[in-house]
Amino acid sequence: QKEVEQNSGPLSVPEGAIASLNCTYSDRVSQSFFWYRQYSGKSPELIMSIYSNGDKEDGRFTAQLNKASQYVSLLIRDSQPSDSATYLCAVNSAGTYKYIFGTGTRLKVLA
Amino acid sequence: DTGVSQDPRHKITKRGQNVTFRCDPISEHNRLYWYRQTLGQGPEFLTYFQNEAQLEKSRLLSDRFSAERPKGSFSTLEIQRTEQGDSAMYLCASSHGTGGFQPQHFGDGTRLSIL
Numbered sequence: 001q002k003e004v005e006q007n008s009g010p011l012s013v014p015e016g017a018i019a020s021l022n023c024t025y026s027d028r029v030s031q032s033f034f035w036y037r038q039y040s041g042k043s044p045e046l047i048m049s050i051y052s053n054g055d056k057e058d059g060r061f062t063a064q065l066n067k068a069s070q071y072v073s074l075l076i077r078d079s080q081p082s083d084s085a086t087y088l089c090a091v092n093s094a095g096t097y098k099y100i101f102g103t104g105t106r107l108k109v110l111a
Numbered sequence: 112d113t114g115v116s117q118d119p120r121h122k123i124t125k126r127g128q129n130v131t132f133r134c135d136p137i138s139e140h141n142r143l144y145w146y147r148q149t150l151g152q153g154p155e156f157l158t159y160f161q162n163e164a165q166l167e168k169s170r171l172l173s174d175r176f177s178a179e180r181p182k183g184s185f186s187t188l189e190i191q192r193t194e195q196g197d198s199a200m201y202l203c204a205s206s207h208g209t210g211g212f213q214p215q216h217f218g219d220g221t222r223l224s225i226l
Contacts, residue, residue: 008151032212043202043217044154088153092212097167099144099215101153 003027004091006102014110019076021105023089026070032092033065033072038104039085047074047087079109113137115218117203123224124193131189132221136205143186144215145178146202154202160186190223198225 005024013019021035032051036044050056050063050072062075072091076083086104093100116135124130136143141162146154157176159167162183175193180186190197200222204215 004153034214036217043200043220046214046216049214090153090215097159097161098156098169099212100156101146103151103153 002102003093003100004089004102006087006089006105008103009106010108011105012108012110013079015079015081017079017109019079019083019107019109021074021076021087021089021107022071023073023091023102024071025089025091025100027091027094028067028070029094030091031094033063034090034099035061035063035072035074036088036090036101037083037085038088044088076107079107081109081111083107084109115203115205115216117201117218117221119221120219121222121224123226125226126193126195128193129189129191130193130223131187132201132203132223134186134188134203134205134218135184136186136203137207137216140205140207140216141183142206142208142213142215143180144204144206145186145188146204148200148202148220149198157188157201193223193225195225198223 035047038044048063060077064073088104089102090099143160145157148154160180175191178188200220202220204217206213
């Protein structure tokens, strides 16, 4: 089992729809969770961090964390073609200084 | 805040040569990470510095890889006797803090191509 798992996609949604991206992790004691967006050929850029169970909203983005079920999700409301990118989930590796990244989900927003 | 800077952006070299990359983190950030990323994969952790101390290295990192962060400012990553499998994007990230896991900010990366 991979430490951080994401569906590679592509996930295709029409413009204006809600995109839902999911991530599961294996380490029960992980405490810190991050979503990054990565455009093709570019480096990852931070979208959101979340540390507590529940929802955290920032503009069109909402991160949801459920530690009991070991998943974290990212919702993108009113999706735009410019949101088309790969979305990476990162989780801290307890007992180390490492962040573990998933392989990313490729999102395509269709105009 | 000028962001994380990496140099060079691209490096093409022949197999067997040594290469060195540089990373300048955001100035107030005391934490610095190196990652390697290949196509279709997420960033893979290589090593971590807190100030000038290298506190963690990936077990996957062979002896051909070495990193330094003298004086706790910029960092260098050296790969000796490069191999075809070293072709990848090498990313540097930095963050600030003394406890817990803070969001990381990435540089634009150095793309290494081994001929």
